[in-house]
Amino acid sequence: MEEQSGLLKMKSVKRKTLSEQVIDQIIELLMTGQLKPGDKLPSEMELMEMLYVSRPVLREAMSSLETVGVVHRKTKEGTFFSDRIGSNPFRIMLALSAGDIESIMETRLSQELGLVTLAAEKISDESLEKLAETIKVMEEKEENYNNADKEFHRIIAHSASNSITEGIIDPLLNMFDETLGSVSLNHRNKELTVQQHKDIYNALAKRDPIETYICMYRHLDNVRQRMFKSIHNK
Missing domain, CATH: 1.10.10.10 (Winged helix-like DNA-binding domain superfamily/Winged helix DNA-binding domain)
Known part of the structure; x- marks a missing residue:
């Protein structure tokens, strides 16, 4: 070399x-x-x-x-x-956006809203069970339930059963955690976060794409607002 x-x-x-x-x-x-x-x-x-x-x-x-x-x-x-x-x-584009907090958050929002509607049409009973397990872990953890949270979103993304989107969501969630994970912990309301995950789960269980879209938007918008609040209060 x-x-x-x-x-x-x-x-x-x-x-x-x-x-x-x-x-x-x-x-x-x-x-x-x-x-x-x-x-x-x-x-x-x-x-x-x-x-x-x-x-x-x-x-x-x-x-x-x-x-x-x-x-x-x-x-x-x-x-x-x-x-x-x-x-x-996509990995290259994401790497070039390292540190661009707003772009990373908007990318996650746009990707996951599409993925959750596809998942509502395709998700298996087994994947629904796994989602329920991650929610249970989040409820049992006092503070650090980041891994369970990320796994919840990964299961949904992979339930969309699309090889292209599968290559997108993992690096996106990893970049989000690496760049913004510690920031997103600030101002977090565990009770609200868990409830929003339950709402998403229930909508998926009903196989309702519109309701899952609305529930995911409410959740990710809450993450976005909390993140901006945390950054501006630094």
Whole structure:
């Protein structure tokens, strides 16, 4: 990789730039064809020298890329672009939006509203049982029920039974958690959150696409308003 890294063309990142600009440059390696899906990236030290950034800035950028599945790290081997990145441009677009809170929230809103209506038509009894289990876990947890919450939304998305949307929802939920998870915990009303999940579940159980759409919108809009309130109160 030492020989290859010297031939790569990347723009240096100037002083005090955000990790998003590092992400732009790393994604550029894919977009220009200098590296391909599955290829190994230059070492951390090489990237720091090529981009003129500090280790914390670079690691923040790489963490965001790993969260949405653009890269993956192998112990003692280095960091690689994911093999299937070329077939999933949504991951690249999501990576480029890292830190754009409003865009990530709006993307989640638009995606999940469509997915929940499809799920209302296709969801299986087994998936409904799994949804009920996640709600029970949320009720039993005093505070940290984030994983159960995320699993609830993942089950619904996968119940839409669409291979394209399945490739979208996981990186989207992961990015949401990575970027906004800690923020979204603020101002959270557990009783309201659980009840909204129950409303969504009940609408799905009735196989009613319109009611599920309304219930999901109410829930995600509540998440959005809570998030903006938390950010503005910082």
